[in-house]
Amino acid sequence: MTKTISDLTKKVVFLEEENTYLKAQLYGRKKETVVFDNSDTFPEWTEYLKDLGDSNSPERDEEPKVNTLKKKKKRKPFTHFNFPENAEREIKIIDLPEDEKVDPITGVELKLMGFDTSEKLVYVHGRYKVIETRVRKYNIPNKPKAGVISALVPSHPITGCRADVSLLSHILISKYADHLPLYRIEEQFKRDGLTIARQTLSNWVLQLGKTLQPLGDLLRDQILNSSRVFTDDSPVKLQTKGKGKLQEGRIWVYVGGDGPDPPLVWFEFTKDRSHSHTLDRMKDFQGVFHADAFAAYEKMDKLDGIDWQACWAHARRKFFDTPNPNEFCKQVLILMDKLFELEQDAWALGTSAKRQSFRNRKTKPFVEALLKTIQDHYYKACEPKGKLKTAMEYLLKRQEAFKAFLAYPDARIDNNVSERAIRPLTIGRKNWLFFGSEKGGQAAANIISLIQTCRKLGINPKEYLEDVLRRIIDHPKENLMELLPQNWKK
Helix, strand or coil, X not given: CHHHHHHHHHHHHHHHHHHHHHHHHHHCCCCCCCCCCHHHCCXXXXXHHHXXXXXXXXXXXXXXXXXXXXXXXXXXXXXXXXXXXXXXXXXXXXXXCHHHCECCCCCCECCCCCCCCCCCCCCCCCXXXXXXXXXXXXXXXXXXXXXXXXXXXXXXXXXXXXXXXXXXXXXXXXXXXXXXXXXXXHHHHHHCCCCCCHHXXXXXXXXXXXXXXXXXXXXXXXXXXXXXXXXXXXXXXXEECCCCEEEEEEEEEEEEXXXXXXXXXXXXXXXXXXXXXXXXXXXXXXXXXXXXXXXXHHHHCCCCCEEEEECHHHHHHHHHCCCCCCHHHHHHHHHHHHHHHHHHHHHHCCCHHHHHHHHHHHHHHHHHHHHHHHHXXXXXXXXXXXXXXXXXXXXXXXXXXXXXXXXXXCCCCCCHHHHHHHHHHHHHHHHHCEECCHHHHHHHHHHXXXXXXXXXXXXXXXXXXXXXXXXXXXXXXXXXXXXXXXXXXX
């Protein structure tokens, strides 16, 4: 009887915790900021944390102190309203009537002394023009069988299409950068007196996605041939042909390139979340990949030449999501925030060698001590089943994966790079709702890959797509690398 009461009591506590957690997810704030008092952090950590705050880099202790004031960086002027630099300008002059340009008493003509000037930005939407192209044809006199001679006409990405590339790129940007479904784009055109059926728009998008496929493949190869990759996935709805139903497909994102925030982004669409997609895609990859805890990634971690860096941000979130956290949980969150501060200091250093040296001195002993603290509490405290125990198990079962970044100076401790890269897709998904076919899913993935890479590189994606779509058909296949966003020149 006593055991039954004890078991039921534990179950009630667990269910109350689950209820509190679900309410927090539904009604609570989403910002994962801790505001705990860290004055009572583990006593054995006090001196160590104090030492961490004394120096941000291994070089600081070696350099002599110089009593000079640091120059403050000039902040760029901020404005809530900025005119585009290439805006067309028109000067409008407001003047007195001719009969009022004289003094009414003396009759002396008034003298112009200057202007009061103001500027207003005019919005002119839906400016269209039709370009009629006339290709001159020639023949050789008295040689009718010689045929017709004419200049070469630039190729168009869609054969027989009456829309210029400028209009096609506008449609792609509206759908995949501004997240407008095709029916809204169709309505916008109607307001401007332009009729383009939604089915036509859909066919254009499919064909343009297929045209851009070679660039998507090259972008994929560049990312997967690097030694550092960030990956994540998100569900999308896929229309099942002939059944009128929606099934769950998947969009995968792979991010690579140099620097703390790699700029190259590639998306892939699949019908499901089978492990084979990831294993086949990254079968030739060598290096460190950043990802969440997914069984396919744990399989990859066992392959030679591949190391999985698990995401500390996800591990921290599991502790943060613990309802009514006890003192131990609060203290772990504070220590994890210290770890992220250490990484900010590490990435502030100029080179990979300096970053590796800093991590060996500061980060590595900190991580090992943190994991040992959590492990000791897990075995000694015997936490009941609940969020806190789950959070500790999540971390302790994958300790080696959470420490992988210590061997790679250019690796990060979290997977936030791919989380940020996939966010625009999740925003668009709320608007266009689903993919109409597998071809539509892959076409969208190709287009979004190029648009998001342009954004991260600071390139105007509309200018890029318009230029590339004009050139890609006639561009030599062996030189297609020149058309990738990172290599693109107008």
